[in-house]
Amino acid sequence: MEFLRRWWKLIALLILLAFPWVYREPYYHSLGFFVLLYAMMATSWNIMGGYTGYKSLGHSAFYGLGAYLVAIAANKLGWNPLISAPFLAIIVALVAVLLGWIMLRTSGSAFVIATIAMLLIFRITALNLREITKGAPGLSQPLPPWSPEFSRMPFYYYILFWLIVALFVSWYIRRSRFGLGLVAMRDDEGKAEMVGVNTTLYKILAFGVSAYFVALGGGVWSYFTSHISPIYAFDILVGVDMILMTMLGGLGTLWGPVLGAFILVPARDLILFKFGSTSIYLAITGGLMMLVIIFMPKGFLTTITDWVENRHAPRAAHQGARSMADIYDSSSEKKQGEDESSHE
Amino acid sequence: MMILEIKNVVAGYLPDVNVLQGINIHVSQGELVCMIGPNGAGKSTVLRAISGILKPSQGEILFGGKSIGGLRPDLVLRQGIAHVPQGHSSFPEMTVKENMLMGAYVLNNRAERERRMDKVYEMFPFLKERKNEKAGNFSGGQQKILEVGRALMLEPKMILLDEPSLGLAPITAKQVFETIKSLKNEMGMTVLMVEQNAKSGLAIADRAYVLELGVERLEGPAQTLLSDPRVAELYLGGTLKS
Structure with a gap:
C-alpha cells in the first residue's frame, strides 16, 4: 500500500508508455490517443471550471480555433502541425483572454450562456468564411510523413507528453498564490476581493490558460484526423465531454479530470460500438451527466476522499x-x- | 500614545443620509476599546470608515499621525489595520491553512507567509492541528478565532472587530472574548471592537464609547460605564439626548 502510494504516478506513467507496444492494433493506439487528449483538455478546463468556478460550456470554440489555425498553417505555410500547435495555441489563449475580458463581466448561468453564444459565433463564422475555412465541406491537410502502420503511435506519445505538461501546470497553479486566489474566488468572489485578490485579472488569466491546452488539443486532433469541418471542430459536445469528465472524476481536483477521461472515453467508444453513431449516444451522455450531478455532485475523487x-x-x-x-x-x-x- | 484618532467624521451610505454625524473617537497604543450602543447608532459604520470601505464626507481619520480617511481598503490594510467583519468572513470551502494564507494574500513572499502562519499557530494550536480541515466544518466560535488568526497574518498594528460574539452560543462567545483579551495582554495588540453584548464587551475592554445616532454620547473607563445607570437606560429604550 505504502509502495503504491509513493510510486503510483511512476507506475501509471510506465504503463502508459508500454501500452502501445502491448496493444499493437491501431484501434488501441487511437483509443489511447483520445483518452490522453481528453484527459489533457479536461485538466485544462478544470483550471477555469474547477478551480475558479466559472463553468464554460463553450471551450469547443478554442478546440476548433486551434484545429483551424494548425490546419491553415500546415496548408498555406507548410508548418508541421506537431511543431506549430503549441505556438499557435498561444494565439488562441490570447484570443481567449480578449474574449474573457468581455465575457467575465458576467458570472453564474449568464457566463455559461455567454460561452455558448461565443461557440456558436465561432461555428457560424467558420461555416461562412469560405475563403479561409472552405466552409461546411471542411479542410484537409497533408498526412503525416511516417508509415500508416505506426501513424497513431507518435500522436499517442506526443499527447502523453503534453498531458504531463498540463498536469504540471494545473498542479503548479493550484499550489501557487495565483491558484489560491482562484479557489478563494470560487468560494466567495466578494471576500476574495476584500483580502486583496485581483479578481478581474485572475479570472481572465485563468480563462486564457484553460483555453491553451484545449487549443493545443484541437490542433493535434486536426492533424490526427487530417480532415476537419466546422460541425466537428466547433462541436459543443467536445466541451460538454470535458465538463462531464471533470465532474465525474472530481471537479477542482488535480487528478479528477484525468480519471474522468480514462473512464468516459473508453465507455463512449463502447457505446458507439454497440449502438452506432446515433442519438442514443447523446441520450446516454446526457443521462450520465444527470446521474453524476444527482448522485455524485463532487465526483469520484472528492466523494472518496x-x-x-x-x-x-x-x-x-x-x-x-x-x-x-x-x-x-x-x-x-x-x-x-x-x-x-x-x-x- | 494615541494611535488612532477620528475627528468630527461625517459619513453615510447614501448621499445626504449620514449615519455618522461628526463623531470623535481615539484609541491609544495597546488599548482595548469597545463601542456599544443601540442598533443604528453607527458602530459598524465607524469601523467601515476606518478600513476604507466607506469614504467619510467630512472630518479626519488619523492613524499613527497619518491621514487615512478615504484611502482604498487594501491600502489601509497595508498601513497595518486589519478588519474582522461581522458574521462569517472565512472561506468555508477552503482549508484552515488556505484561509490563513488568504489573510496575508497581499504579501508576495512565500517564506514570510509561512513564518507568520507558524506564529499564529503557536497562539492557537487547534488551528494547526486541524489545518487541513475545511473552515466550513468549524463551529461558529472556532471560525471566529480562525478569522482573528487570519487577521493576525498581516501582523497588523491594530485590529478592528465587528461584533465578534454575533450568533455564538454563550460558552463559545466567552471563549472568543478570552481570545480577544489575550490579543491585548499577550501580544500588546491595539483593538477597537464593536459589541452588541454590552456587558461582555465592557468586561474585557479598557475604555469604551457609547454611541447613539451617529455621535459618541458617553466615553470613559469600561468599568465605570458598566455601572453607569444611563447605559442601562439607553438599552431599555431611553435616550441620552437630554
Missing part, C-alpha cells in the same frame, strides 16, 4: 475540542458533544 476523511473526522473534532480546552479553562465538554453531532 470525503468518505475517508469523514471516517476520521469525529476523532479530529475531538482533538480540536480538547485543544480549545487547553487554551481556555471553560467547559468545552459540551462543545465537544456539539462538534461530534454536527459531523453525523
Whole structure:
C-alpha cells in the first residue's frame, strides 16, 4: 500500500508508455490517443471550471480555433502541425483572454450562456468564411510523413507528453498564490476581493490558460484526423465531454479530470460500438451527466476522499475540542458533544 | 500614545443620509476599546470608515499621525489595520491553512507567509492541528478565532472587530472574548471592537464609547460605564439626548 502510494504516478506513467507496444492494433493506439487528449483538455478546463468556478460550456470554440489555425498553417505555410500547435495555441489563449475580458463581466448561468453564444459565433463564422475555412465541406491537410502502420503511435506519445505538461501546470497553479486566489474566488468572489485578490485579472488569466491546452488539443486532433469541418471542430459536445469528465472524476481536483477521461472515453467508444453513431449516444451522455450531478455532485475523487476523511473526522473534532480546552479553562465538554453531532 | 484618532467624521451610505454625524473617537497604543450602543447608532459604520470601505464626507481619520480617511481598503490594510467583519468572513470551502494564507494574500513572499502562519499557530494550536480541515466544518466560535488568526497574518498594528460574539452560543462567545483579551495582554495588540453584548464587551475592554445616532454620547473607563445607570437606560429604550 505504502509502495503504491509513493510510486503510483511512476507506475501509471510506465504503463502508459508500454501500452502501445502491448496493444499493437491501431484501434488501441487511437483509443489511447483520445483518452490522453481528453484527459489533457479536461485538466485544462478544470483550471477555469474547477478551480475558479466559472463553468464554460463553450471551450469547443478554442478546440476548433486551434484545429483551424494548425490546419491553415500546415496548408498555406507548410508548418508541421506537431511543431506549430503549441505556438499557435498561444494565439488562441490570447484570443481567449480578449474574449474573457468581455465575457467575465458576467458570472453564474449568464457566463455559461455567454460561452455558448461565443461557440456558436465561432461555428457560424467558420461555416461562412469560405475563403479561409472552405466552409461546411471542411479542410484537409497533408498526412503525416511516417508509415500508416505506426501513424497513431507518435500522436499517442506526443499527447502523453503534453498531458504531463498540463498536469504540471494545473498542479503548479493550484499550489501557487495565483491558484489560491482562484479557489478563494470560487468560494466567495466578494471576500476574495476584500483580502486583496485581483479578481478581474485572475479570472481572465485563468480563462486564457484553460483555453491553451484545449487549443493545443484541437490542433493535434486536426492533424490526427487530417480532415476537419466546422460541425466537428466547433462541436459543443467536445466541451460538454470535458465538463462531464471533470465532474465525474472530481471537479477542482488535480487528478479528477484525468480519471474522468480514462473512464468516459473508453465507455463512449463502447457505446458507439454497440449502438452506432446515433442519438442514443447523446441520450446516454446526457443521462450520465444527470446521474453524476444527482448522485455524485463532487465526483469520484472528492466523494472518496470525503468518505475517508469523514471516517476520521469525529476523532479530529475531538482533538480540536480538547485543544480549545487547553487554551481556555471553560467547559468545552459540551462543545465537544456539539462538534461530534454536527459531523453525523 | 494615541494611535488612532477620528475627528468630527461625517459619513453615510447614501448621499445626504449620514449615519455618522461628526463623531470623535481615539484609541491609544495597546488599548482595548469597545463601542456599544443601540442598533443604528453607527458602530459598524465607524469601523467601515476606518478600513476604507466607506469614504467619510467630512472630518479626519488619523492613524499613527497619518491621514487615512478615504484611502482604498487594501491600502489601509497595508498601513497595518486589519478588519474582522461581522458574521462569517472565512472561506468555508477552503482549508484552515488556505484561509490563513488568504489573510496575508497581499504579501508576495512565500517564506514570510509561512513564518507568520507558524506564529499564529503557536497562539492557537487547534488551528494547526486541524489545518487541513475545511473552515466550513468549524463551529461558529472556532471560525471566529480562525478569522482573528487570519487577521493576525498581516501582523497588523491594530485590529478592528465587528461584533465578534454575533450568533455564538454563550460558552463559545466567552471563549472568543478570552481570545480577544489575550490579543491585548499577550501580544500588546491595539483593538477597537464593536459589541452588541454590552456587558461582555465592557468586561474585557479598557475604555469604551457609547454611541447613539451617529455621535459618541458617553466615553470613559469600561468599568465605570458598566455601572453607569444611563447605559442601562439607553438599552431599555431611553435616550441620552437630554
